[in-house]
Amino acid sequence: MITSDAIIWNAPTGEHPARSASQRSYSAVAKGDLVEWLTVYAEDAVLEDPVGPSMFDPEGKGHHGHEGISAFWNLAIAPIEKFEFVIHDSFAHGSTCANIGTITTTFPDGGSTKTDLIMVYVVNDDGSVASMKAYWEPDRTMATYQKG
Secondary structure (H helix, E strand, O other), rough: EEEOOEEOOOOOOOOOOOHHHHHHHHEEEOOOOOOHHHHEEEEEEEEEEEEOOOOOOOOOOEHHHHHHHHHHHHHHOOOOEEEEEEEEEEEEEEEEEEEEEEEEEEEEOEEEEEHHHHHHHEEEOOOEEEEEEEEEHHHHHHHHOOOO
C-alpha cells in the first residue's frame, strides 16, 4: 500500500508505465501543480473527465492538448481546496491502466463531495499519457455533498 497525505493506494503497485503515469497525475493534482501535471500528458493528449457531456465539457468531446487540458484544470481543478485520492484497485496491461477509486474534493467553503469512479490511462511509447478517461456520474457525486 502506498500512502501520502492526499493519496491512499490500496491497489497493486507493480511497476507499469501507465500506472506510474496515473500516480504522477494524482500527485500533481493533490499538490495543485498544473505545470507538473502537464508533464504527465503528451502534447496531443485527450482528457475526458467525466466521459461524455458534462458541466466541464458540454459537447462531450474531451479536452485536447496541453491548451485544452490547462483549460480543464482552470475550470475543474483549480477551484478545489483539497483533493484526496483512495485507489481501491488497479489493472495494468499493455499501454493501459484502469484504476478504481474514490476522490474526495473539499471546496473553499469547507463543503465536500465523494466521487466513485474508474480512471483509464493510456500511455504512448515514452510513458506520457495519450488518453485519460474518467468514468463517473456527476449526479451521484453531487448527491454526496456535505456542508463544511
